[in-house]
Amino acid sequence: MIFIELVLQNFGLYCGKQVINFDPKTDDKNSRPIILLGGMNGGGKTTLMDAIRLALYGQRAQCSTRGNLSYGDFLTQCVNTKTDPVEKTRIELVFEHIENNKPIKYRIVRTWEKNPKDGKDHLGILDIRQNDEWLDTGLVNIWDEYIENLLPLGISNLFLFDGEQVKELAEQEIPPPIVVEAIRGLFGLELADRLAVDLDILVNRKRKEFADTKDLANLEEIEKRLTQQQQDYQENEQNLENLKNQLEELEVKQQEAFDKFISEGGKIAAERNQLELQQKAKTAEVEQVRQLMCELAADVLPLALIPNLLTQVQTQGEKEFRHRQIQISKDLLIERDQRLLSWLSQVEIALTEVEKIQSFLVEDVDNLYTKSLQMEAPWLLADDETLSQLDNLIYHLQNSQLSAKEKLAIIKNKEEEIITLERQVQTAAAPEDYTKLRQALEAAQNQVVEAKANYETIRRRLADLESIISKSKRELSDYTVENIKYKNNEHIITSAAKVQETLKIFREKLTLRKLNKLEEEVKNCFLYLLHKSDLVHRIAIDTNTFGLSLYDFNGKPVPKHRLSAGEKQLLAIAFLWGLAKVSGHRLPVAIDTPLGRLDSSHRSNLVERYFPSASHQVILLSTDTEIGKKEVETLRENEAIAREYLLKYDSTTRQTRVLENQYFW
Template sequence: MIFVELVLQNFGPYNGRQVINLNPQENDNSRPILLLGGMNGGGKTTLMDAIRLALYGSRAQCSNRGNLSYSDFLSQCVNSHTPGIEKTRVELLFEHIENDQPVKYRIVRTWEKNPKDGKDNLGILELDVAKQEDWLREELVNTWDDYIENLLPLGISNLFLFDGEQVKELAEQEVPPPIVVDAIRGLLGLELAERLGVDLEIVVNRKRKEIADTKDLVNIEEIEKRLKQQQAEYEEKTKQLEKLKTELQELEKEKQDAFDKFVYEGGKIAAERNQLELQKKQKTTDVEQARQGMCQLADSILPLALIEPLLTQAQRQGEKEFRIQQAQIARDILFERDKRLLNWMTQAGISEEQVEKIKAFLEQDEETLRANLIQPEESWLLADAETLSQLGNIFYYLQNEKKIAKQQIDILANKEEDIVTLERQIQTAAEPEAYKQLVDALEAAQNKVSQMKAASEVTKRSCDELEAEIKKIKKDLQEYSKQNIDRKNYEHIITSAAKVQQTLKLFREKLTLRKLNKLEVEVTECFRYLLHKSDLVHRVAIDTHTFSLSLYDVQGKPVPKHRLSAGEKQLLAIAFLWGLARVSGRRLPVAIDTPLGRLDSSHRNNLVERYFPSASHQVILLSTDTEIGKKEVKILRENEAIAREYLLKYDSSTRQTTVEPGYFW
């Protein structure tokens, strides 16, 4: 099956007639990818809805339909700028093989705002390739739902027409949701055996009624009536339970929002205000103690640090004057000795010439001493040795005091910074009235969640009781019927049917194992092909009942799914869908909306290079400029994987979208 052309006229944001050629083949060249780019809110999802609407009509699972009736949904899809005389139109031309021959059908759905009878007008046209003309196939119009179910059943359509959010949900859930499980069963052909078993049960019940006498028939019908009532009640309770679960999820979200608001608006800090105030008081006391310590330091010699350079100068001057005093004393002693020496030499009878030489030497030595050691200058400090010693002690104690003062200043600065931080926290705390409102809102949300959980538990208990009652009634009905069967031919039918059902059960189990074994191989191969960590997972196993996935490494040890990153989980979900498509054997187009959400660069490259070109013979990608960007487009173009490119250009002023050839780049 190939989608050849999509035509939108006055549909959603698409005003006027917009034609999109989706044919992946041109001039005998086949490239699988049709790339359509558009910004968020620009109409990408609307294109997916148009394809679904064309195929399935009122049964279509469109994104923005919700609980709307089909009539209201069609009215909602009409473009706001559509003139009153014009109709809204969706056309989908597709090709498939019928009786070993290719045929093309054009699905045409038209309607106007507030459509009559609450539905659209359906036309199925067959394209005559030779004459390039369409002719109406009225017999297909009346049986279209059955016809399309044979080509692309609605139950499996979400496995071929899906979006990134759908993949994200499938990746985050441990067990696939029921709608996906049903689609998987349909895609693998497992529902045929189950349907045959149900049909046999209907035949057996019909035969039981035929062979029972009037009294027995009344009893059987009464039991069956009670069974139907219980089954109807069970279905109602099941729906109610699903609704309660949905409401519980919403209430859980509201509870989380209330808690986030409680924290964001200062409720949590307000609850801790007293403790913060005590901490601030303690820090303030510590600061005051530090300041008192500083005051005590200021009572001693610490203030002398302000004149430390002057003290240093005084110490140097004192030492200098002290040396001068010592030199002067030494000079006077030497001069006295020189006089005594000269007198002695005169008395000793030394010649006058030698005495004069010695006297000249001593006079020269005296001048040298005056020049080198004694430089007279004004003495103003007049410090003695004891004073200089005390001045040295002052310097020693002053350095210790400065070190202690610096430590106290650092402590004081840290404590004051802590006080500022605590004051900021206290200032962000909610006021008492606002705090009470936040607490009340949080408690109300918690109470709603508790009440909803209780209601869900009660409903679930009722469902379990009804299920047990239904099993008991079925068992009673079976035993009652067996005891009242008289006709041998019907006994043979019923006995044979029981054997056939047992055979069907075995067949169903073996078919499931066979299909799932093949599916496990395909999913493993696809996942390892997409995953850049080829050694992370060696085998993917699929549960036969829930279809949940289990991962194993090379040693056969389980690999917990929480070890996978969010991107790897999405690749696993995509590999699951890819494997299903390959195992089903159906050649169907694949359309992906927002294909690369939440994936890192390496996972994106693997998906772009390996999955998109191989996912199907026709792959329609609806992407923003941040998902399939310049790099990804370049890779796809270099690999010759893109057949056509379109840009959904959205005008925010008119809220209209036009389809133009080309991509963002």
């Protein structure tokens, strides 16, 4: 089996459509086992592992973030936060395997939307033949059984595991439950356990068949009561399903009644009084603003009709004021010039120079006066106070104009609001129509409330019946050998006991045979990865707990605490590697954050020996501190890497993009 391609659309941190090519065959047609994906912690590596598990197993998938969530809630949690509500979340996984000695490709497609209907996704299996894809509906119906034959869920954790699993396996004396479950599935021990349960059921049936009259009557009474309770439960369960469907239909009718209530003016009719009050208030506001406009019109605002005249008067006043200033200054200048000439005649200055100065002063005064004569004759004859009042009037007029514009805009907006309110009132339903619409809506709402109450009553009844049925089952189980007198069942019970004992021995021998092979594989893998070849001579695995025990060349135990943290991790990886080899399945291996607390030598051994040899396809999801620059260069030099990707996480958008042909270095 080989994973060819993974497509994520709006899944987890991956917004939009992201495509990852897992094909170990490169452009030069050479096959290299490693697909390397680099990403920082929290950047989406574990999300990729969850996507592979989810594509393969759906509701049965053991994903990292599911916890105790229902499948529907888990699917909703997996939807990318930036996804448009109308878009769907999609996972596609293309894989190839050999069937009837021929390679066959399938594309697993799972789609769902936020809050998926019935809490399920939609599964499609596409058969890929010569680049054409067609839906195999028959395979969809038996997909769980089909994938169990290729990659059983019970042993999937031996091939799809992460650094936390390795860390937990390395630190504990006995393997964690998830690994124990995989070992039991690998050894086929669940078949023996199931047979033991079936034998217990058979013995209980025989006990009932040969019970005496009194005990048989008690048993039959309990069974009759239990049968009736189970029938009641099924009837109530069916009623609950019917009520659920009825409730959904009534909710649709309620929504239709509400939509009709809105579209035909029922809501407007209910709000008519409020709308009319708003209309009246808006009209009063408009009238108030109009009154303020009248006050402005009664003041200086009419002067806005003659702005040019006002400007002309203001300009003329300024000119006449300037003319008066010149007249006053001429007399003052003449007096000053006379004083200056008198003073000059007293000092020792030549007469010719004094005459030149006098000539200049006379000419200067004449020029000033000449400019004044060029002005038109004053006609406004306004004094300073009048001119000041004119300036104040113009300033006040400008403010009044601005105020008038603001009030006109207010009136326009208010009138538009009044028109809108009038239109809304006009669309309101007539009183008799409003009554019918309201009654229809209330009737639909009451039906929904009643249906919900009935649904809750039946649901509680089902919960009570579950408790009652459990109690009846416990009463049945209380009938032991001491309660029931057997007549002719000694042979059956004795035989069953012998079979149980034989089954126990068979289980132990099967476990031992499988464990012997596993012990050898784990030891070989551990020594292959370890740079201390003399540390361990033999590895033993406990038949009950599957815990590992190490022994040196002298047969003495090697305590696990004597191993360094890196050696413990190598031992855990060797354990998983050995389990994968013993399974006999030729499957891809995907490892999330694989290197952990390894020192340089252990890290080098793992990079050079384990990753290229773990499987024909090895998907590595690593941080920059695990497979660093040195390690990735070693893998490149050994031509072990087929493809490289960088999971680029943007902390501002909280989204991850898959960058092809890139790594940290």
